[in-house]
Amino acid sequence: MNTATAPEAAARGAGVRAPQDDIAAQHWQGGPIRCGDCEYAYLLSMGEGQGCEPGHACMQDAYARRIDRFFRWNPMLSDDQLGHDYFEVRAIAARRASVFRLTALIKDSDETVRLQVALRLPQALLAKLVNDPHREVRIRVAQRLAPPELAALRHDPDYGVRELVAQRLSPALLPTMAHDPDRAVRMRVAQRLDMPALLRMADDVDADVRRVVAERLPVALLSRLAHDSDWRVRWEVAQRADTDTLEAMHNDDESEVRQAVHERLKNNVIEIGASHG
Secondary structure, eight states: OOOOOHHHHHHTTTOSOOOTTOOOOOBTTSSOOOGGGSTTGGGGGGOTTSSOBTTTBOTTBSOHHHHHHHHHHOGGGGGGGTTOSSHHHHHHHTTTSOGGGGGGGTTOSOHHHHHHHHHHSOHHHHGGGTTOSSHHHHHHHHHHSOGGGGGGGTTOSSHHHHHHHHHHSOTTTGGGGTTOSSHHHHHHHHHHOOTTHHHHGGGOSOHHHHHHHHHHSOGGGGGGGTTOSSHHHHHHHHHHOOHHHHHHTTTOSSHHHHHHHHHHHHHTOOOTTOOOO
């Protein structure tokens, strides 16, 4: 047990263990860390793994890892530091602070802080961050927001946010994203869309989207894509099409498609009515 008094421990300064090759301890405002000036100097006498330790667990350090260690050792102090001037302190304190105190940080000036808030804010308040100016914050919101509330993010300016929305949006609203300007988002929509809305995406301008449609359309409707302009779409059709559709594709211009058609017909593996719904 370390029995040093707080002044004695403070006098030792940063001459305490730090992981080998770790960056040097430095005050978040620059210069050395002066434990005697810190409001938590009394914690120095608490012993290893508790309180604080210069160069290892310190709230005044510029290094986020040492700040995090300080709050892991002293989670009860998190609420008190949500207004700290250093954004790293606010962000790390927000990980363990009471959720009832997080509303004060919804409009914090730093996105790192708001990101932590987005990860912990209760559902009833999470919608307050749907228009956050930073994409990473809105991505976290899209990952956590309850599906009925996701509609507010369908037209987000960032495709990554909209892609997450397309993965989680309720089926009833999913058709409203079928004409999203981004290919990746429309692919996500096509992966989940039900008939008859899925059939309407067979005319999508992007072949990658039509490939997804070809993977999921009912077999009876695959003839719609049997002569698609992209051979990769036709190849997908050949994997599942019925005999009549395969016969119509027998002389396809692309050798890969013809081979797939011939293999299906030769092996007689036609599964009438099968689909990848």
